[in-house]
Amino acid sequence: MTEERFFRILEVYGADPARWPDDERAAAQAFAASHRAGVLEATSDEMVLDELLDRLVEPVIEAPLLERRLLAQLPVPTGLPAWMAPSAIAAALLVGVFAGFASGALTGTGADTDMIYADAFTGYEQDWVDWLGEDA
Structure with missing residues (x-):
């Protein structure tokens, strides 16, 4: 048992040897007996600190009481008919489907699509040459 380890045990577990780790208790007690002056x-x-800690009263945690009080303050949900939630989901789905079809109707005719494509990709090869350099 090193002096550093003994004082670490003393600091962590207190002065009562009954609280020390079982596998190190005998070595720590032997160290304490051979180094009485410093120990x-x-x-x-540490005994003073142990005494103060033993005097502390553990707080009473009344979680179930607190939980009941908090739940009692929550508003009680009204009894909604069972058909309302599925109906709301179906309505949202239908709105999404109709919005999707409506946006498809706004894209334009085939001639407009060709013009948009031509505007978007005119000079496409030149863009690559500009980006890669003249060697490409």
Whole structure:
């Protein structure tokens, strides 16, 4: 048992050897017995801290009571008919389908499509040459 490890055990687990890890308890007690002068002061400080921590009263957590109080304050949902939710979903679906077909009707005729295509891709090869350089 090193001095550093002993003081770490003392710091983490307190001065009561019953709280120390089982696998290190015997070595820590042997270290404390062989180094009484240095250990006595640190042990007394840890005993004071242990005593203060033992005096603390654990808070009472009343989660079920708090949960009931919060749930009691929530508004109660009204009884909606069972057909309303599926109807709302169906209506949204129909609106989406009709909007999709309507947007297809606004695209233009075949002649307009050819003109749009020609405007979009005129000089297409030249764009690649500009981008890649003259060697392409």
